[in-house]
Amino acid sequence: MSGIPSTQDLLTQACNNKIIPNQEYLLQGSILDSASDHLFQRLKGLCDNVESGPQLFNDHELCLSLRAPNQAQPLMLRVRRSLEVDAPYQLRYIGQPEFGDRTRPTLVRSSIDVGCTATVIEFLTELGCKIDYEYFSKGYMFRKGRMKITMSKILKVGKGDEALSQSQLVELSVLAPTGQDAIGEEMKAFAEQLKPLVQLEKIDYKRLGSTLP
Numbered sequence: 001m002s003g004i005p006s007t008q009d010l011l012t013q014a015c016n017n018k019i020i021p022n023q024e025y026l027l028q029g030s031i032l033d034s035a036s037d038h039l040f041q042r043l044k045g046l047c048d049n050v051e052s053g054p055q056l057f058n059d060h061e062l063c064l065s066l067r068a069p070n071q072a073q074p075l076m077l078r079v080r081r082s083l084e085v086d087a088p089y090q091l092r093y094i095g096q097p098e099f100g101d102r103t104r105p106t107l108v109r110s111s112i113d114v115g116c117t118a119t120v121i122e123f124l125t126e127l128g129c130k131i132d133y134e135y136f137s138k139g140y141m142f143r144k145g146r147m148k149i150t151m152s153k154i155l156k157v158g159k160g161d162e163a164l165s166q167s168q169l170v171e172l173s174v175l176a177p178t179g180q181d182a183i184g185e186e187m188k189a190f191a192e193q194l195k196p197l198v199q200l201e202k203i204d205y206k207r208l209g210s211t212l213p
Contacts, residue, residue: 021175024094024111025183027191027200030167036151039170039197040140043149046193047142054140057150058083060157061137062121064129077129079120083136088115104181105188107202111175139168144190146183148173170198 031039044054060081065074078092095110125131139152150171154164172191174183191200 021177022110022112023176023178023180024109025106025174025176025181025187026109026202027106027172027187028203029170029198029200030165031151031170031198032167035197036168039194040151042194042197043140043142043151046190047144047149049143054142056084056139057141057152058138059136060134062134063132064124065132066124066127066129077124079116079124081118089118089120090114091116091120104202105184108181108184113175135164137169145186146174146176147187147190170194170200172200 040054047054049055060083062079064077064079066077067074073096076094078094080090080092081087091114093110093112097107097109098104121131134157136155136157137152138155139150142149142151148171150169150173152169152171154169156162156164172187174187176183194200
């Protein structure tokens with residue numbers, strides 16, 4: 001049976017042919033709770049799921065890192081589990097954002113998602129990963145073609161429903177294979193339709209952190 005390609009061969013072939021969606025195109029912003037209903041109604045009118053309405057989600061997310069002595073940047077991993085539905089845990093790798101090309105309308109970063117069992121946290125900690133922080137994310141998800149738009153409240157773990165702020169996080173994202181940068185223009189055009197309620201933009205958290213007192 002030597003003629004049958006292995007799983008590794010199939011995966012390599014899929015990557016080379018740009019089949020696997022391993023790039024995330026992302027724009028982010030925030031909106032005050034007092035104005036969030038106006039954005040909610042606008043998204044309902046603009047997005048595809050008009051009849052069924054947006055999808056409610058309530059997730060618990062843990063952010064972990066694995067630091068190696070010979071690496072400048074730690075490996076960042078996230079584990080998410082739904083508190084609403086009985087679904088597999090989700091393990092996600094997120095790469096460092098690419099900010100070199102200022103002409104790109106969106107942030108671009110590597111992103112790979114896989115389903116896993118509830119023992120994933122124990123497995124990762126055995127590998128040496130440390131939990132940096134965790135939080136609850138509760139809100140609504142909309143769809144517009146291949147774009148995903150979420151409005152969510154970030155809540156403290158162990159604090160009931162205590163929110164971190166009086167605003168909601170708004171994210172516009174697309175997962176696509178490498179080399180589909182044209183999706184950024186589509187996202188930019190959609191983001192323009194949400195103004196002036198919310199300003200979605202590329203956010204460099206490293207640069208932002210360096211300006212904080």
